[in-house]
């Protein structure tokens with residue numbers, strides 16, 4: 001008998017139980033001003049990518065979003081490579097690389113796939129109501145993709161090059177567990193000094209430095225067959241064994 005066990009609780013327990021509230025650092029006025037100035041352009045790009053459906057497995061949609069993003073990465077001075085997905089029916093992943101003049105290898109990972117079906121963007125497109133944006137994937141994670149691009153744009157505009165390398169990996173199958181990107185993610189992760197995941201963070205808009213995780217594993221339990229009529233005492237029931245050993 002084979003049992004699939006989800007282990008969210010286990011990995012939650014391994015995360016720091018007493019993570020302190022993050023400290024707010026003083027605003028860098030130059031960065032802050034540049035970010036405020038960039039906001040209208042940033043929202044325009046966000047609107048464009050949100051209004052293209054790119055649910056996981058929507059190859060055409062994913063490529064259309066990529067066609068908007070790749071020139072933006074190139075304009076940042078990045079060398080950009082598209083990498084075939086490691087599973088069928090997925091659009092290519094995008095890897096942008098930028099060399100600096102300092103130390104520190106930074107990896108940024110985001111995904112352009114969403115959980116929404118084709119036609120969703122037409123039904124409920126990008127919309128701003130007061131200070132709230134809605135639309136398929138606007139937070140998870142097209143907002144993160146665009147945020148990453150504009151963070152790099154601001155660094156470029158401010159002439160900040162104090163890093164050895166920035167790698168920006170935009171993958172296309174995260175919402176289904178990244179079957180198209182596993183190996184591609186592994187390589188830069190091993191050499192990165194820090195990895196920034198561009199998923200939405202926690203309020204009040206700070207870097208999230210720990211989260212719960214989840215995992216799954218299989219447990220094989222073997223029983224022992226025996227004749228039910230003449231020697232039932234020699235048999236062992238796999239389900240019973242699993243339940244009772246779980247309690248031990």
Ligand SMILES: [Zn+2]
Nearest residue numbers: 140141174199
């Ligand atoms: Zn996400």
